[in-house]
Amino acid sequence: MNPLNERQTRGYFLFLAVFSAILVFLAFLGGWVQTQLLGEAIAQREAAIASSLTEQGVPLTALATAFKNTEVTKSGLSFLTKIGHSKDTPIWLTASTDKSSAWFLTFGVCAMLLTAILLAVSFFHLSRRERLYTQAADILSKFAAGDFSVRLPRNQPGALYRMFTRADQLAMALYSQNEAEHKSQEFLKQTISDISHQLKTPLSALSMYLEILQNETENPGTVRKFSEKALRSLSRIENFIQTLLKIARLDADSISFESKPCNISSLAAQATEEFRTQAASENKKLLMEGPSDAYLLCDSLWTKEALANLVKNALEHTSSGSTIRITWQNTSLTTRILVSDDGCGIPPEDIHHIFKRFYRSQTPSHSQGIGLGLPLAKAIVEGQSGILSVQSHPGEGTTFTMSFLTKP
Structure with a gap:
């Protein structure tokens, strides 16, 4: 020195x-x-x-x-x-x-x-x-005092200016940490508000159904009708909580994905099985297209979960008579699974926010879900080093693409 x-x-x-x-x-x-x-x-x-x-x-x-x-x-x-x-x-x-x-x-x-x-x-x-x-x-x-708009003298030789540079770097690290903590607090605050909002509706409905059941004990038809509604509200709450827990586990890196060769045709069939009755009742078609011998190295259970959320999202945002296609393609570099629909599409002002948790479109004509399906699908795909992207044109439809590197 x-x-x-x-x-x-x-x-x-x-x-x-x-x-x-x-x-x-x-x-x-x-x-x-x-x-x-x-x-x-x-x-x-x-x-x-x-x-x-x-x-x-x-x-x-x-x-x-x-x-x-x-x-x-x-x-x-x-x-x-x-x-x-x-x-x-x-x-x-x-x-x-x-x-x-x-x-x-x-x-x-x-x-x-x-x-x-x-x-x-x-x-x-x-x-x-x-x-x-x-x-x-x-x-x-x-x-x-929290004012990081100024800088210490720096960019000159000497031990004193090196100390100033280190102090300035420390201040910037503290500033970044403060900003991250502030954003985290705001996110936590918004998340709690969104969770409260999502639970309020089914809990209010459940409370009303139980009150009706209590007053209509002598009417079997009414009891059966509102018991089914109460069960649906409980199922909605359970699904919501399970989805939150899955996202929390993904955020905490507590899930270890077990990659194994998986037949894509079989994976798509399992992911759409639970939605076929709903699609038929809503007069919608679920089609699968792709080579039957195509394989993907992935965690089948979690990838099926991600694919199911994309199919569910397509069903929620299409009208009667629409067609939802699940297709897959293999190349020497990537394997892609696409979920396409011919629905109303995503407005340009919403497309950059759809993967945010609890995000709900400001367009009244759009079906309003809980806003967790797409973030969960994105977290699952990215947790396996994949990419989930979207292309949409209002009035023409939407295509979600899961892309994975082809591994030997």
Whole structure:
């Protein structure tokens, strides 16, 4: 991990590097200048001493011997102390006070200027960081309040922006989860309302039939008539609950489909068997067309359930004299089972909603079922990696197609 990936940190580090280089240069320059000043002070001092002694008539040989001497004696130190010169005396100041003061003043001003620059740049850098942190804190506060319309700074290098990116991704995940929970709550609310609506009618009818039976105990014909109606209402409630349970099991993935080779002709015959009496009483035809040796790898019980729901839907939405066809086709890639009718068709505004649970057409002329047959059929087909599609033209009829991949 490279801390210099972030642009602001990299810029501040570059400034410190340049600033440090300048300080090192000034330190070397100051040392060199001080050495030069010290040399000049010593040379000037020696020149002054030599001039004074020669003016007083001291022999040159004595002066040369004195300047070459390196031995320090107590009498010499005592003399220097008496005249105010000791080891603590700044030699360069005594020789060149004005020049030394100018150099020290120059270095002092440079030091103050560099310190001011360092403090200013550091304050500017920290201020930018503070604004960035404040902006991030405000955005996180909005996330906590449920407002996900803003985004943290991102798409820049550096550990801080990577953290912002992760926080932003976490916020989006929370937003998606909140949306899913909201939709789930709305769906649950709507489902409970639909279930209540579907149960209300048969329960009300059953209550009325039981009340009539209670008051007509002496009339066998009335008892028989309303007992049959009560049984039909109970059967409707039972079918409704069983369908709900099947859909719930499919949603929970608690059903394991057992795929086995199944003869499609036999499957279609079993799926339509329970509807033949109803079709005959309503003057409708149930026809089956397809090769008798065609097979489909599927769970026969659940696939028959899906096919039966499609046939039932066709019977509910066709009038007397209509024909309902169950056909099947085998290709090298897919096996398709089609349920077609020549009824009134599905209005364009309804066709995209027919697989939604409890959906009921807004067209008054349409027969109103409980709105679970088609969703159940779709769940069964898709649970076996198939596709359930629909084509319909108002006034011409509807065709539902179950498509499965042909497996060896």
